Amino acid sequence: MGPAPQHHFGVYARIRDADRILLVHKTRGPYTGLLDLPGGSPEPGESWSDTLERELQEELGLHLATVGHFKPFALHVRTTSTGAPINFHHRGVFLDLPRPPAAPSTLVSPDTAGWRWFDTSTDDKTHLSPVVQAVLAL
Template sequence: MNQHTHLGVYGLIRWGDKILLIHKARGAYKGYWDLPGGRLEFGEQPETALHREIEEETGLTDVQVTIRTAESTVVHWVYQGTPEELYHIGILYDVQLKSDKQASEIRKEPDGEDSLGGAWFAMEQIHQLSLTPFASHMIFGRS
């Protein structure tokens, strides 16, 4: 079995009573809803990576981020017919919009990479979604 370690940064973005989630296009969480975020590039500071990932996946550029915690999980999945284990480590942030104006203009289409698009969800809707462990932890306090 192949084993991989992945370090990423992820942000919980709230707008009023709604939370912004990204529909995963590929990888171990394909089809799940996740927090905006992703992998750090070589030498990139975590906060810089989060700003870049949020812009790529949502189009939001005017945000303030505050680190909340770091979590990890092991995900078992099959990649090209081969069982894989992914040790996923996430640096998790709370994200505030500096302007409500931009919230209505989020990117809803695929980014050509990891996202099928983003959407705002009310809490009662979120209970019906398949969430990644980090999204579940940040929203509900559990993995």
Template sequence: MDRFTHMGVYGLVAWEQKVLLVHKARGAYMGKWDLPGGRLEFGEQPETALHREIEEETGLSNLQLVIRSAESNVLKWMYEGEPEELHHIGILYDVYLTSESRPYEIKREPDGEDSLGAQWFTMEEVSALSLTPFAQHMINNSIVSGADGNSFE
């Protein structure tokens, strides 16, 4: 069995008591809902990579990032008919919209790469979704705040 390590950056974006998730188009988490984010390019700083990935997958820019933690998990999956073991490491951020961000204008269509589109979900809606481990971790360990200052777990 082939074994690989993948490191990426991922962010929990919250707005009006909703979280922004992307529907995975490929890879070990195909069909699941994930945090916006992805792989760092060679030599790229993690925050630069996360800004780039969020803009590519969701269309959002002008964001504030606050690092929360680094997590990892190991999963087994089939890649092109062959078993593969993946050690997935994620640098995880809380992402805040600024006054210049445009949350109504997210990309809801596939990006031609890794995302089938982005969507805002309430916490009630999230409970019915199949989430990636990093999305599950961040959401389970968060208080999502709305623009009105209210928050919920």
């Protein structure tokens, strides 16, 4: 019998600029060391838009209006970024947002250590979280 199932729900932003996507460096959880979408879990009573606005402020120092249609995703992750076995059911929604008018700041949340623009046409995709891989395919 494998690891006990874990379930996670998150709200994320897919911020694109031509072939580039804005990603954060994860510092904890099953995606530690990987590039991931900015976002996170809703707090009690928080709407998806409120969650995303809070997370974008915490992780990127950006005040962005989160208007639009959230798109769902679901995936089952069987190993952590270090190769340890897990039974991680990751569901969530993401919102497509345009390039922000200002550059993100160097704020660091407990979950992330900075950000970068990732070029989807040329950069090495081996350091992308399963969420980014799934959302890029949608």
